Amino acid sequence: VIAAVRFEGGRLEVLDQTRLPHEEVWLTLGSAAEAAEAIRRLAVRGAPLIGVVAGCALAVEVALDPGRLEAAALELRGARPTAVNLAWAVDRVAAAARAGGAAAARAEAEAINAEQEAANLAIGSYGADLLAGARRVLTHCNTGALACGGEGGTALAVIAALAARGPLEVLACETRPLLQGARLTVWELARAGIPCALCVDGAAAGLIARGEVDAVVVGADRIAANGDVVNKVGTYAHALAAHAAGIPFVVAAPESTLDPATPTGADVTIEERAADEVRHVGPTLTTLPDVPVRNPAFDVTPADLVTAIVTEHGARPPRGLTPNGV
């Protein structure tokens, strides 16, 4: 069983994802500030998991000092700008704390985690129904238990459900700059016993064009009201290639990723991260140390390239999305 977060007895622990796949190190997050820092440096990453951990961290903070509620909520909300689940989870726990204090905050954080686990299972099942027959699936970044809390995931939950129903091969894109595919998805798939091959991000489009992929399945960090999908940088090129090849491009995400307040992908602030993420791979400097860098963390896949969005309520086309299945 893979899990990336533990929240038992009010104690919050997370797996440090920057150390994987070589080491499994657990961190105790004793405050909102420590959680915000872990989120910023990507020790905790993946839109659904960020929400779960931020919610739990707010409950931890409120148990320490109820007077810190509003400041801690603000700090956690600002840890990363793009993921909508983060604000959603923090707001839920903050509202519970205002109404019922530390005990209510902790119960709400535990409820979010439990809901997330149930959502992951449903997403996997609906996605596998949609892609029945797909035997070679490409994915990007990491969308498994490490990204989502619980034991499930979003796109990786679909993949796990497909693998449980028949033979499956996964093509995992390494996902530069931070290599979540190479480090995390490969590690999760190996643990789950699902056959997998790794490729560089630039190889995906050509392999799709050569007929080596039956479907592309990815997660999402935010889905705008018009169905545009904001996801890890590199996703849009895979969507273009899938469209050109006539294979499904499916987005798996919890309902909390839908953002009806944002009309289109163009309205989303795309986080630009540090230049050294691109200049280095691990400790290795790969270029001139002072070269300017463009490092957007996400890109926007237009709704018309998306075959379906799969949430815990089922699969539906991206146009005219409404949140919470209504």
Place this chain on the structure above:
Amino acid sequence: VIAAVRFEGGRLEVLDQTRLPHEEVWLTLGSAAEAAEAIRRLAVRGAPLIGVVAGCALAVEVALDPGRLEAAALELRGARPTAVNLAWAVDRVAAAARAGGAAAARAEAEAINAEQEAANLAIGSYGADLLAGARRVLTHCNTGALACGGEGGTALAVIAALAARGPLEVLACETRPLLQGARLTVWELARAGIPCALCVDGAAAGLIARGEVDAVVVGADRIAANGDVVNKVGTYAHALAAHAAGIPFVVAAPESTLDPATPTGADVTIEERAADEVRHVGPTLTTLPDVPVRNPAFDVTPADLVTAIVTEHGARPPRGLTPNGV
């Protein structure tokens, strides 16, 4: 002045491109076997440069032992399967050697190098005419003097000519797995004083979609008779994004890259390289050590995504190409 090959007095020296940008180390290639090894391990890379170096190496071998001509030609031709210039240059020098011995072989190799230099200048000028007004250009891999011999290049010759005519900013894709963009293009552009920013390959499509790029210019390893372009893996996704955004996608290559004997891109053997290129960046293992890998070195961009092909004879649409400008 950047040059990646010296061939003076029958002595063949090349810049070891695996050591850039941190060290400038020159290698003396004393035989066809040494040259083939340097080409295989990418100390010498870039389709035009491979041709120049292989031609010179065959002349070196024939000067040592004329009886080795056919075996050496075979070994050099087989050093990499995809680039058509390699076979073309080796065949030219072999024919000269058969007709006139070692002196004729050396003269032919020197002629190929000189022709390449002249072609690079012409490619740069024609490409800059075509893209007059483009101020933000994206490129992939390395197509400069390091790739082409002489002081010019193909796509980078176009970029240098544009920069000589007005302000220009280059977006250089790092080009996983071997990072020729991060290591070599950034280094060449810095030396030339041309402003440049580096991005991961997966960021290109999103930046193009956001209107941050006026044109894409790349080189080619082989161009099929129908205009399909075989180039460094990752190129096809950039072409899809350029097409979706309505910006030019231009391929700059010498006439020797045109391969009328190959009907379409689907008929080209795509070299699959070693798994450890993907599993590692430099000395750093980025994933599980035994994960299976797909590592195609090239991909195919269909002719209908190519705005123009620019050679030393000018710019023309990709359909119905005939070699040598006739």
